[in-house]
Amino acid sequence: MADVAAIDPAKAAAALELLRAVDSAGPRAAVVGLTQMEGGWSRHTYAIDVEDPEREGLARYIGRVRPEDSVLDTDLGQEFEIYRVLEAEPVPAPRVHGYEPSADTPFGGPYFLMERLPGDGLNVWRRPDRELLEADWADGRGIATDFVDGMAAIHAVAPKKLAGVVVARDFRATVGRWREMYEEVRLVADPVVEEAYAWLLDNEPAPVEPRLVHGDYRIGNCLVGGGRLTGVLDWELASIGDPRFDLGYMALPYSSGRFVTAGSPLLGAVAERDWLEQRYEAASGLPVDRSVVDLYAALGALMLFSIMGTGLALYARGESSDIRSAWSRFVFPGLRADLAQLMGW
């Protein structure tokens, strides 16, 4: 249990008020733990534990907050609604418990609460977590299997269920979205990025039937416990579009833990590429064209340039004090190397 003395009373009261509003907590419920977790670039995340004499056991929640200095302009309410839709789908995702849209909250922005699923988030930039995944691949492949099947399940969600919830974007619209953000926030001109955008538009793939796209699907945005995948999180980049984006983004060396040195030898840090693609094809019924996947990998890298570039711009203007935004500057050389490789330079 967390140190009760460290609990921010205003945040605790706000969380309880929201839980009571949706009948997820009674009048005598109390917050017994509330700490800010490490992760979250566009969202701040809180672990919130609640004891309620009228309910059995400790209730564990996650608070998702859109801070004022978010690196993404995506709507938190949209993310909340996606989770609600997913409750009826075979996608492992937490149940949500109320959304507060006001920007003026003790959490510093709009927030919603969701159940805290069992399992831990993995950080593929840390060797022990990569080794855990390599051990899974070598023996059992429970995480690898769930990871691929989870992606196939996401791509199987009928887009009409998300009509009005998430935006639909085709290839050009997706390229345009990230390019517009890049041009808006860039602090320096980057010849590799400029060439990559031109290359993408010169190689536009033939469209496929639009699907639900997670938009940030990597093992680091999943929960893992007991050798299985227990949840898929971080849906703020979801859209209706080309499902091959998720495959491409996952194929980036960045998603396997590459920083200034190599990451995992496994694709996405979870599985060998041939196996992963074959399993995905079998689970989804969708063919994998590696040349198109590579295009989307490049687009994924450009998306990271835009998102991290936003963090850098906020930091440079003094609108964010999150040192991770400054740190992300050192991700760019690796992304340039990825782009050069993907474009066949």
Place this chain on the structure above:
Amino acid sequence: MFNALRTEQLIAGIGTTARSAAGASGPPDEYARGQLLSAYSVSRLLAAEVSAEAALLAWLRGELIDALAAAPEDPAAVAAATRIEAAGDALEIGDALVDLLAELRAREAEERVRSSPRIARQSANAPELRTRIHAILREMAGRELAALAVRPERSAAS
């Protein structure tokens, strides 16, 4: 090389994080601990970058000027070479490359559409030069990664 945030901004950021940690009461939560670890990581990477910066910049400038010298009749290449020779840092080189590559792309696109003999003559070197610059940029990314991977304590000991 074409990186936002100057060295002094990063040093100031590390200091701000340290001061914030020193002023906090109670044990740090996960977020605060992550901030400190990120500040440490920035300090280590910055030290590696500063150690390698001058050599990497000289290499990049030299490679680009050599490549551009192969197109002495191309006004865009000549202009870019002039800017790159005069550039005070990698960001100015990046600016010159963005403009040059945009010009080369435009010429190639125009040539594809119109197949005009006049444009074809003017852009004869464009694909070759663009390819050469791509190779230099690829090599630059690899060299920068290798430089950042050097741990400063090892670099200082050698």
